[in-house]
Amino acid sequence: xxxxxxxxxxxxxxxxxxxxxxxxxxxxxxxxxxxxxxxxxxxxxxxxxxxxxxxxxxxxxxxxxxxxxxxxxxxxxxxxxxxxxxxxxxxxxxxxxxxxxxxxxxxxxxxxxxxxxxxxxxxxxxxxxxxxxxxxxxxxxxxxxxxxxxxxxxxxxxxxxxxxxxxxxxxxxxxxxxxxxxxxxxxxxxxxxxxxxxxxxxxxxxxxxxxxxxxxxxxxxxxxxxxxxxxxxxxxxxxxxxxxxxxxxxxxxxxxx
Amino acid sequence: xxxxxxxxxxxxxxxxxxxxxxxxxxxxxxxxxxxxxxxxxxxxxxxxxxxxxxxxxxxxxxxxxxxxxxxxxxxxxxxxxxxxxxxxxxxxxxxxxxxxxxxxxxxxxxxxxxxxxxxxxxxxxxxxxxxxxxxxxxxxxxxxxxxxxxxxxxxxxxxxxxxxxxxxxxxxxxxxxxxxxxxxxxxxxxxxxxxxxxxxxxxxxxxxxxxxxxxxxxxxxxxxxxxxxxxxxxxxxxxxxxxxxxxxxxxxxxxxxxxxxxxxxxxxxxxxxxxxxxxxxxxxxxxxxxxxxxxxxxxxxxxxxxxxxxx
Numbered sequence: 001x002x003x004x005x006x007x008x009x010x011x012x013x014x015x016x017x018x019x020x021x022x023x024x025x026x027x028x029x030x031x032x033x034x035x036x037x038x039x040x041x042x043x044x045x046x047x048x049x050x051x052x053x054x055x056x057x058x059x060x061x062x063x064x065x066x067x068x069x070x071x072x073x074x075x076x077x078x079x080x081x082x083x084x085x086x087x088x089x090x091x092x093x094x095x096x097x098x099x100x101x102x103x104x105x106x107x108x109x110x111x112x113x114x115x116x117x118x119x120x121x122x123x124x125x126x127x128x129x130x131x132x133x134x135x136x137x138x139x140x141x142x143x144x145x146x147x148x149x150x151x152x153x154x155x156x157x158x159x160x161x162x163x164x165x166x167x168x169x170x171x172x173x174x175x176x177x178x179x180x181x182x183x184x185x186x187x188x189x190x191x192x193x194x195x196x197x198x199x200x201x202x203x204x205x206x207x208x209x210x211x212x213x214x215x216x217x218x219x220x221x222x223x224x225x226x227x228x229x230x231x232x233x234x235x236x237x238x239x240x241x242x243x244x245x246x247x248x249x250x251x252x253x254x255x256x257x
Numbered sequence: 258x259x260x261x262x263x264x265x266x267x268x269x270x271x272x273x274x275x276x277x278x279x280x281x282x283x284x285x286x287x288x289x290x291x292x293x294x295x296x297x298x299x300x301x302x303x304x305x306x307x308x309x310x311x312x313x314x315x316x317x318x319x320x321x322x323x324x325x326x327x328x329x330x331x332x333x334x335x336x337x338x339x340x341x342x343x344x345x346x347x348x349x350x351x352x353x354x355x356x357x358x359x360x361x362x363x364x365x366x367x368x369x370x371x372x373x374x375x376x377x378x379x380x381x382x383x384x385x386x387x388x389x390x391x392x393x394x395x396x397x398x399x400x401x402x403x404x405x406x407x408x409x410x411x412x413x414x415x416x417x418x419x420x421x422x423x424x425x426x427x428x429x430x431x432x433x434x435x436x437x438x439x440x441x442x443x444x445x446x447x448x449x450x451x452x453x454x455x456x457x458x459x460x461x462x463x464x465x466x467x468x469x470x471x472x473x474x475x476x477x478x479x480x481x482x483x484x485x486x487x488x489x490x491x492x493x494x495x496x497x498x499x500x501x502x503x504x505x506x507x508x509x510x511x512x513x514x515x516x517x518x519x520x521x522x523x524x525x526x527x528x529x530x531x532x533x534x535x536x537x538x539x540x541x542x543x544x545x546x547x548x549x550x551x552x553x554x555x556x557x558x559x560x561x562x563x564x565x566x567x568x
Contacts, residue, residue, distance in 0.1 A: 099362055
């Protein structure tokens with residue numbers, strides 16, 4: 001009985017999150033599409049043509065996987081952080097907290113919501129990419145698994161941010177001062193082999209570098225990092241962050257008194 | 258069976274405030290129970306612990322025999338709660354809020370829609386089913402929260418100030434609805450500042466003050482503990498001074514209004530006959546204050562005095 005109850009419960013969270021993404025499409029889907037278009041116009045077509053090849057591919061082809069991954073990461077994160085914090089702020093998170101749904105399913109429901117937005121936006125950006133260039137696919141399984149795992153990791157990271165956040169400043173702080181720099185320095189626009197040795201070493205401490213490169217490997221078959229290590233990092237991060245979210249909800253951090 | 262049991266329930270907040278100091282309480286199945294107390298007494302903390310929005314510091318809580326520490330999901334399934342503050346998503350429609358709420362309790366969407374029809378009709382919100390919830394009036398929002406709490410048809414309904422800010426007409430219709438729900442078998446725990454509400458609806462009452470239960474009995478027995486009541490008499494003709502009524506404490510509020518304190522062993526007939534004998538004609542009469550309110554104030558003040566003496 002509890003299995004059925006839990007299935008209906010988690011399904012309800014997912015439907016609610018999906019409806020929220022669609023209801024506020026002008027905030028959730030349109031801005032990343034416009035941003036991606038500008039990146040392709042400016043960095044891909046205008047400047048990219050003068051840069052020449054990178055890693056053996058035209059610049060626009062090289063940055064395309066990174067730009068898709070960047071939109072997936074920021075939107076997966078952004079969806080959960082805004083939705084969960086919004087629920088805390090509006091107090092309707094209490095609807096879930098007083099319900100019999102276990103915390104691990106509440107986390108799972110929000111994560112699926114974040115992944116849904118990440119993949120929807122990723123899909124839109126992919127379509128925009130195809131307007132500007134061809135996308136060669138080296139390994140479709142790597143493409144799908146890398147995007148899915150990255151999306152899960154950042155949806156969970158967004159949830160942790162939302163759990164601790166006490167005001168709206170605190171849900172914009174991490175995306176602005178941590179996530180954006182890490183994304184830009186994570187090999188989206190360049191191969192780290194262009195960097196001096198010390199900067200390459202520092203770049204290896206950036207988890208986004210592994211995600212972008214694993215994803216890029218799926219398209220181009222080229223990567224700055226060991227793809228096996230990238231998977232280990234993504235799976236490890238997903239497990240640790242999921243456990244952390246459940247533990248925080250169990251303890252009532254940021255949600256119960 | 259007890260719908261709710263507290264055993265030595267304690268709660269100390271991080272800032273050191275001891276909100277509950279070892280409360281024992283039992284609410285029987287089917288009861289309509291009032292939990293009263295001044296602001297900050299510990300009512301909302303108690304409710305928060307039952308609904309697991311507040312972590313208890315110590316003690317034990319059982320809901321229909323389900324221990325909150327070991328059978329949390331089963332206990333939660335039995336509870337429906339209407340909190341003091343509006344806590345639904347104000348950007349969602351009335352129907353969406355209710356269907357989602359049912360979903361969180363494992364009720365499939367088709368069944369949720371049937372219940373939605375039932376409760377929106379009963380609470381006179383059917384016309385608003387497609388309205389975005391933030392556009393509802395205050396009274397409608399309160400009724401929506403009651404409908405939401407009932408979507409999974411809980412055995413125990415906890416109403417924390419359900420009629421706060423609601424006009425008298427809507428309040429009365431909500432009382433009727435709550436009585437019907439209780440008659441149908443749902444145990445109800447009510448906290449309210451409208452003591453008239455508690456007096457007319459509830460069979461049993463607990464009064465909580467500064468984290469302790471200072472009274473817990475049947476409503477009728479609690480009210481009988483009130484030794485005196487003050488009656489207000491409106492006179493047809495003005496009087497210059499309070500009439501002499503030996504055995505009664507009489508004050509003249511204005512030249513047409515008398516206030517007489519009547520104890521349980523005295524009676525109103527005696528007062529009427531004495532006023533009549535003095536040529537005073539009474540136009541109307543009423544209680545000076547709600548009986549429960551008066552008792553409540555006395556108990557709370559008495560508790561504060563005994564603590565001051567103890568200190």
